[in-house]
Amino acid sequence: xxxxxxxxxxxxxxxxxxxxxxxxxxxxxxxxxxxxxxxxxxxxxxxxxxxxxxxxxxxxxxxxxxxxxxxxxxxxxxxxxxxxxxxxxxxxxxxxxxxxxxxxxxxxxxxxxxxxxxxxxxxxxxxxxxxxxxxxxxxxxxxxxxxxxxxxxxxxxxxxxxxxxxxxxxxxxxxxxxxxxxxxxxxxxxxxxxxxxxxxxxxxxxxxxxxxxxxxxxxxxxxxxxxxxxxxxxxxxxxxxxxxxxxxxxxxxxxxxxxxxxxxxxxxxxxxxxxxxxxxxxxxxxxxxxxxxxxxxxxxxxxxxxxxxxxxxxxxxxxxxxxxxxxxxxxxxxxxxxxxxxxxxxxxxxxxxxxxxxxxxxxxxxxxxxxxxxxxxxxxxxxxxxxx
Ligand SMILES: Cc1cc2nc3c(=O)[nH]c(=O)nc-3n(C[C@H](O)[C@H](O)[C@H](O)COP(=O)(O)O)c2cc1C
Numbered sequence: 001x002x003x004x005x006x007x008x009x010x011x012x013x014x015x016x017x018x019x020x021x022x023x024x025x026x027x028x029x030x031x032x033x034x035x036x037x038x039x040x041x042x043x044x045x046x047x048x049x050x051x052x053x054x055x056x057x058x059x060x061x062x063x064x065x066x067x068x069x070x071x072x073x074x075x076x077x078x079x080x081x082x083x084x085x086x087x088x089x090x091x092x093x094x095x096x097x098x099x100x101x102x103x104x105x106x107x108x109x110x111x112x113x114x115x116x117x118x119x120x121x122x123x124x125x126x127x128x129x130x131x132x133x134x135x136x137x138x139x140x141x142x143x144x145x146x147x148x149x150x151x152x153x154x155x156x157x158x159x160x161x162x163x164x165x166x167x168x169x170x171x172x173x174x175x176x177x178x179x180x181x182x183x184x185x186x187x188x189x190x191x192x193x194x195x196x197x198x199x200x201x202x203x204x205x206x207x208x209x210x211x212x213x214x215x216x217x218x219x220x221x222x223x224x225x226x227x228x229x230x231x232x233x234x235x236x237x238x239x240x241x242x243x244x245x246x247x248x249x250x251x252x253x254x255x256x257x258x259x260x261x262x263x264x265x266x267x268x269x270x271x272x273x274x275x276x277x278x279x280x281x282x283x284x285x286x287x288x289x290x291x292x293x294x295x296x297x298x299x300x301x302x303x304x305x306x307x308x309x310x311x312x313x314x315x316x317x318x319x320x321x322x323x324x325x326x327x328x329x330x331x332x333x334x335x336x337x338x339x340x341x342x343x344x345x346x347x348x349x350x351x352x353x354x355x356x357x358x359x360x361x362x363x364x365x366x367x368x369x370x371x372x373x374x375x376x377x378x379x380x381x382x383x384x385x386x387x388x
Contacts, residue, residue: 013339029278030163036278039309051364071101073326078128083111096345113206118148158253270303295323313355
């Protein structure tokens with residue numbers, strides 16, 4: 001096993017192992033990818049305050065997210081088509097998360113179905129819902145998530161229509177991949193991935209095929225999204241979905257102070273400050289820039305999480321110190337999964353955990369729950385002086 005010390009190490013192995021179509025699907029932002037790039041580069045602008053002569057014995061990263069105990073304040077974000085990054089990907093990622101002691105979120109657009117994941121893991125997981133036009137499907141999928149004992153419903157708000165990622169169109173992204181000449185040539189170099197994929201039956205959108213009606217091409221994420229996602233989603237509908245669910249609800253994809261106010265009013269258990277990893281509105285500000293204004297506005301009313309751009313434990317520390325109760329990672333664990341399956345996800349979590357623990361200590365803190373803005377050096381005007 002190669003020595004893996006960073007998330008980037010996993011990304012390099014991932015890139016070699018997984019077909020181009022799925023690597024590109026993961027490693028893209030929408031249009032010019034400005035927001036995608038700034039999600040990570042804006043974290044780099046924040047620096048940390050080194051402190052010395054502070055007792056750093058007996059440190060802990062343990063915390064809570066929506067009242068659940070977590071080994072560190074990090075959850076695995078919902079990622080569509082995870083089962084195409086590695087055979088049985090959703091089950092493997094969920095197992096790694098549960099063994100590590102952090103939450104896993106299953107996407108509506110997963111390859112393994114809700115029931116399949118529930119049968120193959122030990123503990124409840126969170127389920128992410130896209131608002132779908134077909135009310136019958138919406139009700140049934142919520143009932144299925146309840147029956148599978150999912151412990152929170154994550155409603156994604158920033159994808160009523162799909163942001164354009166050029167490479168997905170050029171590559172003809174689908175699950176399973178369609179056998180065009182370029183795809184076949186590429187797959188010939190990815191035999192490890194292919195052999196594992198041949199041994200699993202999980203190669204289709206498990207929550208859709210056999211569950212949804214009137215899908216013109218059930219293998220295409222693009223056509224399914226365009227035909228079925230509800231473009232009329234509004235706060236009343238969100239409140240209704242929340243009522244249908246009846247359990248804990250997390251609203252994901254809030255990037256604006258006014259929307260954060262509305263989300264708090266609806267009574268969400270948490271909101272995720274997120275721009276979908278730079279995959280939706282290109283030109284939107286990075287999540288880390290929007291975190292402080294949102295925390296200052298509604299931090300006393302609703303638990304606030306952040307995602308988009310987390311690639312290290314230091315990024316976790318920065319977001320938590322700025323006021324997030326926890327963060328979610330997307331690509332960081334997908335790199336691990338694509339590189340080496342469950343072990344790779346575990347490695348990604350270990351890398352992040354170690355970076356968080358050591359950075360915390362060198363900032364003079366022993367407990368992740370005591371991180372606050374005092375440990376950060378944020379450049380003046382970090383949030384920017386933008387005018388509406
Ligand atoms: C390949 C890919 C697929 C995604 N699919 C979904 C999805 O199905 N549902 C959802 O709510 N978010 C989805 N997201 C967004 C993630 O949940 C998360 O917001 C994002 O990855 C965070 O940014 P990061 O990758 O920089 O950590 C996806 C992200 C990626 C990279």
